Amino acid sequence: xxxxxxxxxxxxxxxxxxxxxxxxxxxxxxxxxxxxxxxxxxxxxxxxxxxxxxxxxxxxxxxxxxxxxxxxxxxxxxxxxxxxxxxxxxxxxxxxxxxxxxxxxxxxxxxxxxxxxxxxxxxxxxxxxxxxxxxxxxxxxxxxxxxxxxxxxxxxxxxxxxxxxxxxxxxxxxxxxxxxxxxxxxxxxxxxxxxxxxxxxxxxxxxxxxxxxxxxxxxxxxxxxxxxxxxxxxxxxxxxxxxxxxxxxxxxxxxxxxxxxxxxxxxxxxxxxxxxxxxxxxxxxxxxxxxxxxxxxxxxxxxxxxxxxxxxxxxxxxxxxxxxxxxxxxxxxx
Amino acid sequence: xxxxxxxxxxxxxxxxxxxxxxxxxxxxxxxxxxxxxxxxxxxxxxxxxxxxxxxxxxxxxxxxxxxxxxxxxxxxxxxxxxxxxxxxxxxxxxxxxxxxxxxxxxxxxxxxxxxxxxxxxxxxxxxxxxxxxxxxxxxxxxxxxxxxxxxxxxxxxxxxxxxxxxxxxxxxxxxxxxxxxxxxxxxxxxxxxxxxxxxxxxxxxxxxxxxxxxxxxxxxxxxxxxxxxxxxxxxxxxxxxxxxxxxxxxxxxxxxxxxxxxxxxxxxxxxxxxxxxxxxxx
Numbered sequence: 001x002x003x004x005x006x007x008x009x010x011x012x013x014x015x016x017x018x019x020x021x022x023x024x025x026x027x028x029x030x031x032x033x034x035x036x037x038x039x040x041x042x043x044x045x046x047x048x049x050x051x052x053x054x055x056x057x058x059x060x061x062x063x064x065x066x067x068x069x070x071x072x073x074x075x076x077x078x079x080x081x082x083x084x085x086x087x088x089x090x091x092x093x094x095x096x097x098x099x100x101x102x103x104x105x106x107x108x109x110x111x112x113x114x115x116x117x118x119x120x121x122x123x124x125x126x127x128x129x130x131x132x133x134x135x136x137x138x139x140x141x142x143x144x145x146x147x148x149x150x151x152x153x154x155x156x157x158x159x160x161x162x163x164x165x166x167x168x169x170x171x172x173x174x175x176x177x178x179x180x181x182x183x184x185x186x187x188x189x190x191x192x193x194x195x196x197x198x199x200x201x202x203x204x205x206x207x208x209x210x211x212x213x214x215x216x217x218x219x220x221x222x223x224x225x226x227x228x229x230x231x232x233x234x235x236x237x238x239x240x241x242x243x244x245x246x247x248x249x250x251x252x253x254x255x256x257x258x259x260x261x262x263x264x265x266x267x268x269x270x271x272x273x274x275x276x277x278x279x280x281x282x283x284x285x286x287x288x289x290x291x292x293x294x295x296x297x298x299x300x301x302x303x304x305x306x307x308x309x310x311x312x313x314x315x316x317x318x319x320x321x322x323x324x325x326x327x328x329x330x331x332x333x334x
Numbered sequence: 335x336x337x338x339x340x341x342x343x344x345x346x347x348x349x350x351x352x353x354x355x356x357x358x359x360x361x362x363x364x365x366x367x368x369x370x371x372x373x374x375x376x377x378x379x380x381x382x383x384x385x386x387x388x389x390x391x392x393x394x395x396x397x398x399x400x401x402x403x404x405x406x407x408x409x410x411x412x413x414x415x416x417x418x419x420x421x422x423x424x425x426x427x428x429x430x431x432x433x434x435x436x437x438x439x440x441x442x443x444x445x446x447x448x449x450x451x452x453x454x455x456x457x458x459x460x461x462x463x464x465x466x467x468x469x470x471x472x473x474x475x476x477x478x479x480x481x482x483x484x485x486x487x488x489x490x491x492x493x494x495x496x497x498x499x500x501x502x503x504x505x506x507x508x509x510x511x512x513x514x515x516x517x518x519x520x521x522x523x524x525x526x527x528x529x530x531x532x533x534x535x536x537x538x539x540x541x542x543x544x545x546x547x548x549x550x551x552x553x554x555x556x557x558x559x560x561x562x563x564x565x566x567x568x569x570x571x572x573x574x575x576x577x578x579x580x581x582x583x584x585x586x587x588x589x590x591x592x593x594x595x596x597x598x599x600x601x602x603x604x605x606x607x608x609x610x611x612x613x614x615x616x
Contacts, residue, residue, distance in 0.1 A: 062499045088499045099367060099492055100543055100552045109492065112485045113501040119482050145547035165500075 015040045015169055015200050016061055020070035023060050029068065030056045032224050038202060040168075043195040045212045046204045047234075048221035049244050054204035057221065058171045061202070062088060074169070087162030089172040092154060092179070097147045103157050104142040107133055110164035132164045136190065151183035156190060163199070170194065172203035176211055184210060208235065213257045231257055338572045346466055347458035347525070351564035351582060353473050354525045359538035359560020360480065361518045363553050364511060366539040367491050370421050373410065375532035376429030377519045380406040382528060383436030390443050396468050396520060403516030406432050411508050456527030456579030458568055465524050472517040479510050480553075487511075488549055525564075526579035533583035534560065541590050544597045563589060 016038035024030040031053040038044055046054040059065045060072055063079035074084040087110070111125040121129075133139040136156045141149060146157060155175060162170055175191070176184040188211060195201050205211045212218055213235055219228040220243040227239045235257050240248040249260045338344045358374075365373055381403045388398020406428055413424035480487060489497040490507040498504045522531050542555035567582030574581070 059499075064499060083501050086499075088496060090493065090496050094493070094495075096367075096492070099549075100547050101488075101492060101549050102547065105488070105549055106492075109485075109489045109497075110500065112489045112497070116486070117482075119484050121485065 012040055014038060015042075015075055016202070017073040018057075018060075018070070019073075021060065021067065021072060022069040023056065023065045023067045025056075025066065027066075030065075030223070031060070031221075034070070034225050036219065036225060036228070038169075038200060041195070041198055041200055042217055043191070043201045043215055044203070044217045044219060045215040046202065046219050046221055047208065047212050047243065050206075052222040052243070053224075054221055055173055058088070058173060058202065058204060061169075061171060062086060084169075085165065085167055086169045086171055087165070087167035089155075089158045089162050089170065089175060091173050091177055092151070092158070092175075093177065095146075095154075095158075100145070102143050102145060103133070103138060103149070104129060106146060106157050107160045107164055110161040110167075114165060128166075129160070129164055132160045136160050151179045152186035152190075155179075155183070155187045159190065159194070163194070168198070169200045170202070172201065174204050174206065176205065176207055181210075188214065208240075208259045209257075213259075235259060338569065343459055343461070344568075344572060346461045346463070347578065348565060348568045350461045350466055350469050351458065351525050351568040351578060352561045353469050353564070354522045355534060355538075355564020355567070355582060356557045356561030357469075357473050357476060357518050358522060358526075358531070358534035359542075359556040359558070360553065361476065361514055362535040362537075362539040362560070363542070363549075363556045364480075364487065364491055365515075365535050366543070368421070370425065371536050372422060372425050372532065373407070373515065374519065374535035375529075376410075376425040377403055377406060377515065378523060378528040378531040380429040380432035381516075381519055381523065383432040383434075383439070385523075386436045386439040386443075390439055399520045399523075400516050402432070403519050404512050407512035407515050408509070411512060455529060455577040456523075456525050456582075458525060458571065458578035461524055465521075469521045469525075472521045476514045476517060479514055483507065483510065526582060527577065530579035530583045533586060534564075537583070537586035537590050538563065541586075541593045544593050559586075559589065 014037040016036070018034050018036040021034040022029060022032045034057070046057060048054050056065055060067065061074060061079070061084065063072075063083050067080065072079045074086060077084070107129045108121045108125055111121060111128065114125065115122055130139060130142075133142060136159060138153055138156050138160065141153060141157075146154060149157065159170070172191070175187050179187065184207075191201055191203070213231045216230060217228065218231055218234045220226040220234060220239055222243050222245075226242050227234050235250055237248060237250050240246075240250070240259065251258045251260065338348075362374075365371060381399045384399040384402020384406075385395060387393075387402060388395055391398065409428050410421070410424045413419050413428065414421045486497075486502050486507055489500065489502050490504050494504050518535075519531060522534065526534050538560040539552065539556040541559055542552045545555055546552050563586040564582055567585040568578055570585060571578050571581035
């Protein structure tokens with residue numbers, strides 16, 4: 001169901017520039033020394049455990065977090081000078097589904113501050129909202145209450161609200177959280193389509209296998225940027241261990257990247273997982289590196305990888321076999 | 335049938351009750367959707383402190399009580415921004431403290447000899463031309479504020495956090511809401527009484543919510559129902575000789591029961607005919 005051709009990472013001008021950012025709430029530091037460029041047309045996934053600063057990074061781009069040091073520039077304007085014109089889609093769990101509001105009313109909220117001194121939504125507002133609902137396939141639901149919609153339709157409503165104000169950058173906080181597989185695929189399909197239409201997308205996610213590995217670019221966070229790059233380069237046991245603090249074996253299988261998540265092993269030395277038994281039967285060689293046979297072929301590292309001592313070590317030294325790395329091997333179907 | 339309208343006091347009273355009913359119904363929509371149902375109850379108690387303080391300081395009742403009510407509403411909003419304290423707890427702390435302060439002032443200054451029954455339960459006989467003017471000013475001002483900033487109030491009520499990200503000046507919206515709320519409570523005290531204001535701010539919006547899923551229609555319905563109940567309540571109170579506030583709230587309660595019964599019957603009938611509602615496939 002996912003869009004068959006995810007866009008490659010774009011070269012060109014950065015629409016979001018984050019330089020040496022240290023930020024947080026009430027003098028409590030959440031993110032430190034973050035430097036990141038989001039290019040026009042990018043589709044970026046922020047990956048990290050709860051409390052790692054994913055949502056804080058989104059809120060910083062929105063200009064809603066105290067910046068202690070550094071700067072965030074969105075479309076050429078520092079967030080400290082002017083509120084950014086960026087579309088934001090909150091987690092669906094935070095929505096009050098009993099609120100008396102129709103699909104059209106929600107979509108038009110995105111036009112609230114256009115013609116702000118005009119009490120009602122103008123004819124232009126209604127026209128733009130109708131166009132956006134048409135574009136996202138929800139125009140026939142305009143007069144329905146938001147509770148009456150399916151999960152995918154609900155997500156489309158909030159996407160329409162985020163985009164109706166002519167916004168070219170879209171921030172989404174866990175858009176696939178708490179939804180079934182069909183809805184998740186539907187949401188990701190819509191996002192890929194929007195990205196193909198030129199919308200820059202930054203989203204947080206906890207779902208590595210179902211979501212993150214299908215994105216063109218991933219940023220791993222845990223208080224700071226630990227790594228960024230295409231999934232084929234970033235989704236490795238070493239980086240995931242740095243990010244989540246747990247052993248998470250990575251399997252490359254027929255062009256797919258699969259992560260065996262083992263939360264029961266957090267904080268302990270992981271015991272030999274079942275997956276090794278599978279590898280014993282299917283292993284073909286012992287390629288310790290990234291899976292070059294799949295993904296989008298974006299082969300360039302990023303300065304952030306050099307920021308981190310451990311990652312630097314990984315980049316410049318041949319990776320030594322260990323029980324975790326042994327699991328990250330090319331596996332062929334027998 | 336038209337006999338009560340021969341009395342000047344009754345005409346003043348029924349106009350006041352209709353305006354106050356509509357105003358409470360209008361502001362009540364925002365109160366209910368912000369999950370602050372008891373703010374009307376708490377704030378009307380808090381305003382009693384302001385009423386006594388303005389008497390002691392020889393200030394105009396409306397001015398003193400309105401400022402006091404606004405400060406209490408702002409304090410409640412500021413307190414709930416601390417994420418550890420919910421709105422209901424903040425309302426409980428601030429309004430009871432303000433009420434207690436009023437009682438202390440009454441005990442200290444024995445010369446305060448206002449009619450407490452009227453303050454607690456409302457007294458339509460006491461509505462003067464000055465009161466009617468004050469009610470009219472607040473109704474016009476509140477309607478104007480809520481009309482001009484309709485879009486901003488809607489977004490901030492639906493999701494205050496996200497509204498901020500979209501550039502809605504939520505701080506100003508909160509302040510305007512506190513002003514409108516304080517004004518509503520102060521002018522409603524004379525007609526409905528401290529103890530019954532909560533009913534007038536809660537019942538009409540709930541009835542409207544049962545009848546519509548649209549925010550704009552809920553505003554219209556709630557105001558209209560509030561105004562109707564204000565009118566009907568005072569009219570009934572003339573014949574059965576009961577306090578005006580109690581009569582208005584009882585009419586609203588009867589309306590709520592009727593609409594609730596209608597709503598239940600409608601959903602049962604709908605399930606029996608069409609089966610349980612399903613979200614359409616995409």
